[in-house]
Amino acid sequence: MASGLAGAAEADTRDAPASGSGPIVRGDSAARALLALVLPLCLAIGWELAVRAGLAQGRLVPPPSRVLATLAALAASGELRVHVEATLLRVASGFALGASLGIVLGAVTGTLPLARHLLDPAFQALRAVPSLAWVPLFILWLGILETPKVVLIAVGVFFPVYVGVSGAIASVDRKLVEVGRIFRLSKPALARRILLPAILPATIVALRTGLGLGFLFVVAAELMGASEGLGYLLVDGQQFGKPEQILAAILAFAILGKAADTVLVVLTRPLLRWQDVARDIL
Amino acid sequence: MLTFRNVSKTYADGTRALAGITLSVAPGEILALVGGSGCGKTTLLRLAAGLDTASGGAIHLDGEALDRPHPGVGLVFQEPRLLPWLTVAQNVGFGLAGHGAPERRARVAHALDRVGLAEHADRWPRDLSGGQQQRAAIARAFVAQPKVLLLDEPFSALDAVTRQDLHGHLLGLWAETRPTIVLVTHDVGEAAVLADRAVVLRPKPGRIHAIFDIATPRPDDPEANAAATRQLRAALGASLRENA
Numbered sequence: 178m179a180s181g182l183a184g185a186a187e188a189d190t191r192d193a194p195a196s197g198s199g200p201i202v203r204g205d206s207a208a209r210a211l212l213a214l215v216l217p218l219c220l221a222i223g224w225e226l227a228v229r230a231g232l233a234q235g236r237l238v239p240p241p242s243r244v245l246a247t248l249a250a251l252a253a254s255g256e257l258r259v260h261v262e263a264t265l266l267r268v269a270s271g272f273a274l275g276a277s278l279g280i281v282l283g284a285v286t287g288t289l290p291l292a293r294h295l296l297d298p299a300f301q302a303l304r305a306v307p308s309l310a311w312v313p314l315f316i317l318w319l320g321i322l323e324t325p326k327v328v329l330i331a332v333g334v335f336f337p338v339y340v341g342v343s344g345a346i347a348s349v350d351r352k353l354v355e356v357g358r359i360f361r362l363s364k365p366a367l368a369r370r371i372l373l374p375a376i377l378p379a380t381i382v383a384l385r386t387g388l389g390l391g392f393l394f395v396v397a398a399e400l401m402g403a404s405e406g407l408g409y410l411l412v413d414g415q416q417f418g419k420p421e422q423i424l425a426a427i428l429a430f431a432i433l434g435k436a437a438d439t440v441l442v443v444l445t446r447p448l449l450r451w452q453d454v455a456r457d458i459l
Numbered sequence: 460m461l462t463f464r465n466v467s468k469t470y471a472d473g474t475r476a477l478a479g480i481t482l483s484v485a486p487g488e489i490l491a492l493v494g495g496s497g498c499g500k501t502t503l504l505r506l507a508a509g510l511d512t513a514s515g516g517a518i519h520l521d522g523e524a525l526d527r528p529h530p531g532v533g534l535v536f537q538e539p540r541l542l543p544w545l546t547v548a549q550n551v552g553f554g555l556a557g558h559g560a561p562e563r564r565a566r567v568a569h570a571l572d573r574v575g576l577a578e579h580a581d582r583w584p585r586d587l588s589g590g591q592q593q594r595a596a597i598a599r600a601f602v603a604q605p606k607v608l609l610l611d612e613p614f615s616a617l618d619a620v621t622r623q624d625l626h627g628h629l630l631g632l633w634a635e636t637r638p639t640i641v642l643v644t645h646d647v648g649e650a651a652v653l654a655d656r657a658v659v660l661r662p663k664p665g666r667i668h669a670i671f672d673i674a675t676p677r678p679d680d681p682e683a684n685a686a687a688t689r690q691l692r693a694a695l696g697a698s699l700r701e702n703a
Binding site: 355358361375 | 508509510528529530533534536538540542543544545553554556583584585603
């Protein structure tokens with residue numbers, strides 16, 4: 178799952194000479210972007226035409242023009258911004274909390290055997306609990322305002338990051354660690370100069386998984402009761418029979434989720450330029 | 460002076476890798492450790508590097524015990540083991556963290572120049588060929604200016620031409636600071652070309668079978684080398700047959 182976006186962008190620069198000869202799916206990124214749009218565009222235009230021609234009413238499944246018009250109206254009234262900001266703030270706080278705890282505890286259990294034997298079994302057991310099962314408890318403990326929402330998102334983000342980081346540390350190549358030993362690196366220097374860069378690729382994959390789960394859980398959190406946020410738009414659209422509003426919120430989620438992932442990929446790409454991976458030839 | 464006194468190594472599973480190795484290596488000497496697989500060559504090198512601890516006996520460098528990695532002892536592994544996230548120059552300078560940036564740069568540039576990698580300084584290890592990577596690894600070990608340099612079959616994965624090329628680079632670097640070199644190899648010809656002395660080991664447990672002085676002048680004299688190679692090959696064959 179780490180490959181999609183980074184692969185597409187890398188191919189611009191590196192695979193350029195090969196694009197002429199390769200099959201079209203491996204060709205230049207413009208052609209690929211067009212290919213990716215064919216199916217959704219055909220469906221959208223087809224449905225739009227069907228409704229316009231009177232073949233379907235489009236009340237429960239509104240045509241794209243109506244969804245976009247709703248989104249535009251929400252944007253024009255400033256409502257959309259309020260909801261997007263609320264949702265993004267929740268994802269960002271939950272992600273920051275869950276990811277930092279995941280990195281720290283993953284690093285601790287990955288490097289210290291005592292901590293591993295002490296903590297890891299408990300975390301693995303907790304991980305087996307579906308995160309949504311905590312919702313009633315969080316509401317009892319933390320009320321119904323922002324705190325339980327952020328905590329729920331943090332729980333969702335924590336586990337993939339924790340598992341990813343501690344697993345990555347456990348699988349650092351002994352041979353590279355020996356290079357550090359030969360040059361007599363201190364424990365902190367070994368961590369900084371060998372372990373940290375070695376686990377970076379897996380950590381970034383874990384963060385991307387965590388971010389995706391953050392968006393999954395923000396919907397759950399907002400469905401359980403919120404007065405603003407894209408999840409609120411979903412609930413509101415259901416209660417007042419406005420499918421175009423639900424679809425507009427879903428569209429906004431898709432754009433936000435993809436944008437957040439892209440930001441993460443773009444920010445971390447300079448850290449991973451050294452990787453010798455197969456994504457450019459697959 | 461690098462000395463091994465009655466060094467033995469028995470692994471946790473009871474395997475006796477080395478027994479009673481006693482050996483002195485003079486400063487600036489190039490010593491080859493020759494033998495078939497499983498005769499403890501690599502184990503002996505790892506003990507001297509301080510990566511493993513001996514079960515018995517002791518290894519000293521100028522009277523100092525080598526029971527952990529020592530600043531005066533460098534090691535070149537069988538594989539290049541360059542850190543993939545550092546450029547070639549950063550890899551070569553890896554062991555120079557304690558030095559100031561200008562000195563580090565100068566020493567790295569000199570070493571890269573010596574092994575013919577100057578124009579690859581800013582590339583990633585993945586962009587180098589196997590021989591170039593091993594050259595960078597040798598430069599990384601030399602740049603720290605160790606008194607003793609241990610080489611664990613560093614050329615075994617390379618083709619004959621590249622290998623010869625690397626012999627030249629190794630001797631060129633050696634000539635600058637003249638460290639003691641202990642070279643593990645299973646290639647008798649390589650021992651004859653590079654070494655002043657060759658120690659033939661025999662397996663189960665690994666111990667010294669014979670020691671040969673190699674009187675070939677460097678740079679190499681093909682005929683003398685051929686004679687030394689023949690002599691070593693015979694000794695190696697004998698030690699292997701005795702154990703068969």
